Each structure stands twice: as structure tokens, then as C-alpha cells.
Amino acid sequence: MSQTDKKSAAKDRITALSEQINYHNHLYYQEDRTEISDFEFDQLLEELIALETEFPEFLKEDSPSQRVGGTITKDFETVEHRYKMLSLGNTYSEEELKAFDERVAKGLGHRNYSYFCELKFDGVAISLVYENGKLVRAVTRGDGYKGDNVTANIKTIRNIPLTVIGEDIPDSFEVRGEIFLPRKEFDRINQERAQNEEALLANPRNAASGTVKMQDSSIVAKRRLNCYFYQLLGEDLQVSQHDEAIHLLEKWGFNVSPTYQKCQDVTEVLQYIELWREKRFELPLETDGVVLKINSYDQREELGFTAKIPRWAIAYKYQAESAETELLSITYQVGRTGAITPVAQLKPVSLAGTTVKRASLHNANEILRLDLHEGDFVFVEKGGEIIPKITGVSLDKRRSDTKPISYITECPECGTSLIRNEGEAKHYCPNAQTCPPQALGRIEHFTHKRAMDIDTMGTERIRALIEQHLIVSPADIYELPEKKEQLLGLEVNSDQYTKSSEGYLFVSLKKALYAITKTIPLAQIDNFLAENEGVEQRELLEKFENYVRKAKKNIAYNVPVIWRLKDALQNSSFDHIEDYLPVPVVLAVIFKKPAEDFRTICRKENTVHDIMLKYEGNVDGAQTEQINRIKGNTFQEGVVSNMVKGIEESKKQPFEKVLFALGIRNIGENTAQLLAKHFKSIEKLKAASPEELLEINGIGETLVTSLQAFFQDEENNRTIERLKNHGLRFEIEEKEQKLESRSLEGMKILASGKLNHFKRDEIIEVVQSHGGTYVKSVSKSLDFIIEGEDMGPSKKEKAEKLGVKLISEQEFMDLIS
Numbered sequence: 001m002s003q004t005d006k007k008s009a010a011k012d013r014i015t016a017l018s019e020q021i022n023y024h025n026h027l028y029y030q031e032d033r034t035e036i037s038d039f040e041f042d043q044l045l046e047e048l049i050a051l052e053t054e055f056p057e058f059l060k061e062d063s064p065s066q067r068v069g070g071t072i073t074k075d076f077e078t079v080e081h082r083y084k085m086l087s088l089g090n091t092y093s094e095e096e097l098k099a100f101d102e103r104v105a106k107g108l109g110h111r112n113y114s115y116f117c118e119l120k121f122d123g124v125a126i127s128l129v130y131e132n133g134k135l136v137r138a139v140t141r142g143d144g145y146k147g148d149n150v151t152a153n154i155k156t157i158r159n160i161p162l163t164v165i166g167e168d169i170p171d172s173f174e175v176r177g178e179i180f181l182p183r184k185e186f187d188r189i190n191q192e193r194a195q196n197e198e199a200l201l202a203n204p205r206n207a208a209s210g211t212v213k214m215q216d217s218s219i220v221a222k223r224r225l226n227c228y229f230y231q232l233l234g235e236d237l238q239v240s241q242h243d244e245a246i247h248l249l250e251k252w253g254f255n256v257s258p259t260y261q262k263c264q265d266v267t268e269v270l271q272y273i274e275l276w277r278e279k280r281f282e283l284p285l286e287t288d289g290v291v292l293k294i295n296s297y298d299q300r301e302e303l304g305f306t307a308k309i310p311r312w313a314i315a316y317k318y319q320a321e322s323a324e325t326e327l328l329s330i331t332y333q334v335g336r337t338g339a340i341t342p343v344a345q346l347k348p349v350s351l352a353g354t355t356v357k358r359a360s361l362h363n364a365n366e367i368l369r370l371d372l373h374e375g376d377f378v379f380v381e382k383g384g385e386i387i388p389k390i391t392g393v394s395l396d397k398r399r400s401d402t403k404p405i406s407y408i409t410e411c412p413e414c415g416t417s418l419i420r421n422e423g424e425a426k427h428y429c430p431n432a433q434t435c436p437p438q439a440l441g442r443i444e445h446f447t448h449k450r451a452m453d454i455d456t457m458g459t460e461r462i463r464a465l466i467e468q469h470l471i472v473s474p475a476d477i478y479e480l481p482e483k484k485e486q487l488l489g490l491e492v493n494s495d496q497y498t499k500s501s502e503g504y505l506f507v508s509l510k511k512a513l514y515a516i517t518k519t520i521p522l523a524q525i526d527n528f529l530a531e532n533e534g535v536e537q538r539e540l541l542e543k544f545e546n547y548v549r550k551a552k553k554n555i556a557y558n559v560p561v562i563w564r565l566k567d568a569l570q571n572s573s574f575d576h577i578e579d580y581l582p583v584p585v586v587l588a589v590i591f592k593k594p595a596e597d598f599r600t601i602c603r604k605e606n607t608v609h610d611i612m613l614k615y616e617g618n619v620d621g622a623q624t625e626q627i628n629r630i631k632g633n634t635f636q637e638g639v640v641s642n643m644v645k646g647i648e649e650s651k652k653q654p655f656e657k658v659l660f661a662l663g664i665r666n667i668g669e670n671t672a673q674l675l676a677k678h679f680k681s682i683e684k685l686k687a688a689s690p691e692e693l694l695e696i697n698g699i700g701e702t703l704v705t706s707l708q709a710f711f712q713d714e715e716n717n718r719t720i721e722r723l724k725n726h727g728l729r730f731e732i733e734e735k736e737q738k739l740e741s742r743s744l745e746g747m748k749i750l751a752s753g754k755l756n757h758f759k760r761d762e763i764i765e766v767v768q769s770h771g772g773t774y775v776k777s778v779s780k781s782l783d784f785i786i787e788g789e790d791m792g793p794s795k796k797e798k799a800e801k802l803g804v805k806l807i808s809e810q811e812f813m814d815l816i817s
């Protein structure tokens with residue numbers, strides 16, 4: 001290549017890299033998500049810096065190599081930093097770390113310096129400004145020069161000192177640290193989100209960053225953020241070394257992670273790095289490396305800064321562990337809202353101490369982005385995420401004849417054509433009424449403690465009833481008592497099943513091996529599988545054969561059975577899912593027939609019980625026994641009568657609970673109560689005009705639309721009719737309407753903060769039983785607010801602004817007594 005060609009190629013590459021880096025910076029800092037790993041990101045940046053160094057004429061002032069990646073948002077007040085908040089240089093290798101040390105030695109002209117090592121906490125940088133001992137401002141890093149004023153949010157973090165007391169506190173100083181979401185808290189939030197079928201938070205860092213930038217401080221307060229501090233800045237600080245500053249921070253009550261260590265030279269630094277490589281996973285938060293800083297402030301000054309980073313510090317980043325493995329197939333999960341999530345089924349591979357067999361793929365876009373083909377070899381990585389993710393495809397290993405993965409078009413649970421709304425990443429199954437996971441969501445809501453309260457129908461049981469076509473609509477529940485006979489013997493536990501993308505039923509390897517073999521107890525099979533966790537299926541079956549021979553477990557019968565299983569697997573074209581076997585293959589072994597014979601009856605069925613109902617061939621006694629061993633637990637007499645009792649009991653639930661149980665969109669518990677009290681019967685509610693509805697405080701347009709849509713659907717009206725015939729209450733009983741007093745008549749009231757004498761729900765009832773109306777948000781129309789402990793500052797401010805009176809809990813009690 002000629003010099004000019006090389007130059008123009010470099011120029012193009014610089015432009016392309018800058019664009020890419022800006023794009024990923026935007027995702028990372030503005031949208032709190034990532035599409036590539038930090039390592040990949042840092043490689044792009046490194047390549048850019050190398051090119052810009054070789055061709056300085058192409059270095060632009062606004063190049064991402066010259067700027068801190070974050071920006072300021074328009075949602076918060078912008079504040080200028082007194083001291084710039086810089087980024088850190090980073091490296092992933094020991095050589096580069098040593099090279100850094102050489103640069104330091106050269107810069108200072110001697111080796112008489114020490115390092116201070118800290119872990120690199122993976123959160124969000126924050127600057128706290130204190131004046132006269134009081135926290136006056138908390139600002140994000142932003143673009144390094146200016147950041148967002150997020151003081152109200154930061155004040156909700158419990159261990160951040162709002163006031164610093166002690167001797168010699170400087171009039172003004174600044175403290176910097178990292179806000180983070182503790183791993184435990186992150187897990188808790190995600191568990192809650194999973195239960196509510198909300199999108200999961202991807203990793204603790206993004207979650208912390210998103211939380212700090214929330215507009216509502218009361219939500220921030222609910223997420224227990226925490227903070228570690230690692231820097232003190234100011235004019236007349238009586239310290240000349242970083243370790244002294246850290247000790248001062250500790251003394252003043254700032255949360256400092258006790259993981260720091262002073263190191264005399266780079267060898268000690270490397271030991272520190274090794275010490276924490278694994279141990280850091282025991283810490284309560286995510287860390288992604290080590291930061292080493294020159295301890296002496298004078299020496300720091302001598303070394304100075306580049307445009308973006310200090311020359312006296314560097315971050316050593318631990319590389320996320322990555323592994324390569326084969327993509328076996330893709331399965332699709334259907335959520336309770338109908339959302340489809342693809343899951344990559346992988347050949348087991350060991351990664352960061354665990355065996356990985358599955359990776360999340362999020363949605364169809366992710367599959368396109370990765371350009372996944374059938375049978376690809378993929379790279380999996382376990383970063384801060386809970387579920388491993390696929391970071392790329394090994395193109396060298398791709399066979400020439402493979403097809404790109406084609407996304408499913410039908411729901412694997414019910415066969416309905418999937419839809420995808422414009423602008424949304426996920427596909428949905430629109431069959432809300434009868435698609436099993438969606439029906440499950442509706443019925444779980446119906447039986448919930450706060451609705452019909454049928455606690456004898458837990459999720460597993462409901463799922464079993466739906467999957468075996470005994471219920472789809474809530475009204476079907478009340479017909480179960482007449483079907484006692486059918487209930488006995490139904491399969492309950494369906495965790496043992498899964499489905500392939502084509503809708504074929506798969507059963508766990510454990511159950512399958514148990515069913516096809518003789519005289520090997522389930523517990524022993526379980527043990528065998530646990531000991532061979534991570535062994536790929538084909539090899540696993542070899543091992544199982546050896547196990548049978550060695551343990552002398554009916555070799556004459558069992559070994560040929562294992563051969564038949566291997567043959568049947570080899571000759572069938574079903575997807576491959578680790579830990580599971582296709583049911584047609586298992587049936588083929590049991591009935592000594594080709595798996596093809598079972599193909600059709602095993603599609604779109606949820607249990608072996610159902611499949612056998614469709615099977616027309618002969619079944620002898622031994623085979624029946626084998627089939628029964630595949631099945632999960634079954635409904636027994638005690639369970640059935642218990643369930644029936646719970647169902648009968650639920651008929652006594654008051655109208656407001658029934659109304660809530662119907663699951664009308666946007667109608668929560670309180671609204672149901674409000675509507676029930678106001679209209680007193682479902683007929684009157686149904687007949688109400690939009691105007692009538694809107695007159696009720698707390699009822700808005702959205703609710704009116706939801707109600708109309710609900711009653712327009714004939715299916716819903718049929719359900720109501722059926723429920724009525726079963727004796728459920730669709731009107732208020734006289735005694736429910738009795739009032740305790742009229743002392744709050746006509747008043748609109750809200751309680752905020754924690755009350756000492758009433759629970760959340762109780763206060764609503766108390767207000768209503770004295771003739772008042774409980775209102776959920778602060779507005780001008782309120783008569784007063786009962787101020788509890790820790791009432792949110794933003795709510796209080798709003799109330800004051802609107803001139804709404806605040807009264808204490810005691811004053812309220814006086815009012816009603």
C-alpha cells in the first residue's frame with residue numbers, strides 16, 4: 001500500500017471507529033445498556049488512539065479519545081465541576097501495567113514512590129460537595145466538566161452523611177465515590193420484576209446508573225443504593241498523601257471499602273491484583289478491576305494529566321471470562337403477558353466455575369445482530385449479568401451449508417401466529433384467552449390472596465389444570481368440584497417438561513432414563529446425573545451405559561435399552577436440548593417403534609398424560625408402568641378435596657374482591673373498591689356512562705376505556721354470567737355499607753409516609769368507614785394529608801406548593817374518635 005493509500009485508509013477507519021465508539025458511549029451512558037462487552041469497547045478505543053497517534057493530523061478535538069463518554073441530561077440542573085472529573089486509562093495486561101510503571105519512573109526521574117491500590121467499583125461516579133459540614137450538592141460526572149445535579153436522589157442513600165461533624169472540618173470540600181446497587185438488592189429487584197413479568201435489569205451498574213437519574217426520589221429510596229468513597233478534594237486539606245485522605249474520609253463517617261492496600265512497587269501491585277481476581281466475587285458489589293494511584297500528591301502534580309486521564313493512575317481490568325461452544329438449538333419461552341423470549345441451548349461448557357448450557361438472547365433483533373446460524377460455534381461470556389450471554393460467533397468454524405436461524409412465527413405453546421408491534425423488540429402471542437402461560441397469569445391473579453383468595457390452588461396446580469385443559473377461564477374453576485373424578489391422577493409437576501421451537505414436548509433426561517430402564521431408583525439416576533453435570537449428552541449416555549454395567553444393574557435388559565435410545569436419537573431430527581430428551585424418542589424406546597410414529601401426537605401437547613390419551617396403539621401393563629414413571633406427581637384424593645374446599649370458600653368473597661379478581665386492565669385493588677362502593681353492583685357499573693364514571697374522584701379516561709373494552713367483550717360477559725350462576729357476589733351486601741361515623745363525610749384524604757397505628761390498606765378502610773374518600777395522589781382537591789414518618793420530600797414539597805394541609809396521625813385519630 002502506498003503512503004497516501006495508507007493514510008486515507010487510516011482516515012476512514014478513524015471516522016468509522018469514532019462513530020462506533022460514540023454509538024456505544026451513547027448506549028452506555030444515556031440508555032444504560034450495552035451491546036458489546038467492555039473489553040470489545042476498550043479494544044475499539046485502543047485502536048482509535050493508536051491510529052490517532054500515528055496520524056496526529058486526523059485527531060479531531062471532539063474525538064471520543066479526547067472526552068469522557070458521559071453527557072449531561074436536560075432533566076436535571078447542570079452544574080459545573082470545580083475539579084474536572086476525569087476518566088482513567090485502562091489496561092488488561094501485565095505488560096502494559098509494567099509499561100505504565102516505567103512511564104511513572106521516567107516522569108519522576110526516580111523510583112522513590114508508592115502506589116495505593118483500590119478495587120475498581122462498577123457503579124456510577126458521584127461528586128459530593130460539602131459546605132460548612134453540610135452536603136449541599138451531589139453531581140454526576142457528566143462530560144467531566146459539567147454534570148447533573150441529582151442531590152435529591154442521592155440524599156435518599158442512607159449511609160451518605162448529610163452533615164459531617166468533628167474537629168478541623170474544612171469549610172468546603174468535595175468527596176468522590178461510586179454509587180452502586182448491591183448484588184443482593186439487584187437480585188431482589190429482579191426477582192420482583194420477574195414475578196411481575198417486567199423486563200429484568202441487565203446488570204447492577206446499569207441499574208444503579210438508571211436509578212440515580214430517576215425523576216422520582218421516592219422510587220430511588222426504595223432501591224437500596226449504596227456508595228463507596230475514594231477521593232477527597234479541597235483547598236486547605238491537611239493531607240499530602242492519598243492514604244491520609246482515605247483515613248480522614250473514614251474518620252468523618254464516609255463509607256470506604258476496606259479492600260484498599262498501599263503497595264511499594266509494581267510487584268506488590270500485581271500480587272494485589274491476583275489476590276482479588278477471585279476473591280472480589282465475595283464482595284457485596286460488582287467490581288471490574290483494580291485502580292492503582294500514586295500515593296503522594298506532590299508526585300501526582302509532577303506527573304499531571306492528559307486531556308482525558310491522569311498520568312498518575314491507571315485501571316487494570318479483569319477480563320470477563322469467555323468460552324466457546326456449540327449452539328444446539330433455540331427454544332422460545334412464552335411469558336405470562338404473551339411476550340416471547342428466545343433462549344440459546346448450548347453444548348455444556350465450563351465458564352467462571354460453573355457449567356453453562358443456556359444463554360439468553362432477548363429477542364429477534366439480538367439473533368439478527370449476531371447473525372446466528374444453525375450449528376454455529378459461539379462465544380459466551382459471563383460478565384455482571386446473571387444469565388450468560390452470547391457475545392459473538394466463531395465465523396471460522398461455520399460450515400458453508402448452514403442456514404441463518406429463522407425466528408418462529410407461531411406460539412410454541414398454543415400455535416397462534418405471533419405478532420410484533422411497531423417499534424417493539426419482542427414478539428407476542430396475541431391469544432390472551434387460551435394460550436396456557438397467559439391463562440395462567442389471569443387465573444393466578446383471580447385466585448390471588450387479595451382477590452378470590454383460593455390458596456389451595458397454587459401456581460403448579462393451576463398450571464397443571466390449564467395444561468390438561470380442565471380450565472382456561474376463571475369460571476371453569478367453579479366447575480372443578482363436579483369433575484373430581486377427572487382430577488385424580490392428573491399430572492401436577494410439569495417442570496420436567498420443556499418444548500422445542502417446533503412445539504415438540506421434551507422430558508427431562510432424569511425422568512426418561514428412569515422410565516426406560518429397570519431396577520434403577522430415581523435417586524440413583526439423580527446422583528449419576530449430578531456427578532456428570534456438564535458432560536455433553538452423547539458422552540453422558542456412554543457413561544450411563546458403563547455405570548449400568550459396573551453397578552450390575554440388570555445389564556441384560558438395561559444395556560440394550562440404552563443402545564435403542566442412542567439409535568433412536570441418532571436417527572431422529574428433533575432439536576437438541578441439553579438435559580432433556582424428545583418425548584417421541586422416549587416413547588419409541590418404550591414401544592419399540594420408530595420415533596416418527598409418535599411425531600404428530602407429541603406436538604402441541606403439554607404432558608405425557610395428554611399424549612397417551614391420543615395414542616391409538618396397544619399399551620400393555622409393563623408399558624403403562626413405564627409411562628407412569630415419566631409422569632410428574634399426580635393429584636391425589638387429599639389434594640383434590642382440599643382444592644374443592646378452597647373453591648367453595650371463595651364464593652364468600654365480597655363484591656370488591658370479585659371485581660378486582662376479574663383482572664380488568666388498570667383496575668387495581670383500590671379502584672375496584674372505589675367502584676364497588678360507588679355502584680354497588682356489576683349491573684350498575686356496566687350501565688354507567690363515561691360521564692358518570694369520570695365524576696368519581698380517582699377515575700380517569702384510561703379506566704373508562706378499560707372498562708368499556710372489558711364489557712364489550714362478550715367472552716367476559718359470559719364469564720361473569722357463569723360466575724354469578726356459581727354464586728359469586730356481584731353486588732354489595734347491605735352490612736358492608738354500614739358506616740362507623742360521618743366525621744369525614746365529603747372529605748378527600750391521603751396518607752403519606754409510615755403510620756404507626758394503621759397498615760397501608762387499613763387506613764383506606766378507616767377513611768372510608770367514616771364517610772371520607774381516600775385519594776391516591778397529591779392534588780389541590782385534597783382536604784388534608786395525614787403525615788406519617790419519613791414522608792417523601794417531593795410529596796411534601798408538592799403539598800406545600802398546592803396549599804394542602806398536613807395533619808399528624810394523632811390529629812387524625814382525634815378527628816375520627
Ligand SMILES: NC(=O)c1ccc[n+]([C@@H]2O[C@H](COP(=O)([O-])OP(=O)(O)OC[C@H]3O[C@@H](n4cnc5c(N)ncnc54)[C@H](O)[C@@H]3O)[C@@H](O)[C@H]2O)c1
Binds near residue numbers: 029041
Ligand atoms: N460496553 C460498552 O459498550 C461500553 C461503552 C462505554 C464505556 N464502557 C466501559 O466503561 C468504562 C468507561 O470508562 P470511564 O470513562 O467511565 O472510565 P472508567 O470507568 O474506566 O474509569 C473511571 C471511573 O472509574 C470509577 N472508579 C471505580 N472505582 C474507583 C476507584 N477506586 N478509584 C477511582 N475511580 C474509580 C470512577 O467512577 C471513575 O469515574 C470503560 O471501562 C469501558 O470499557 C463500555
Ligand SMILES: [Zn+2]
Binds near residue numbers: 334411431
Ligand atoms: Zn400462545
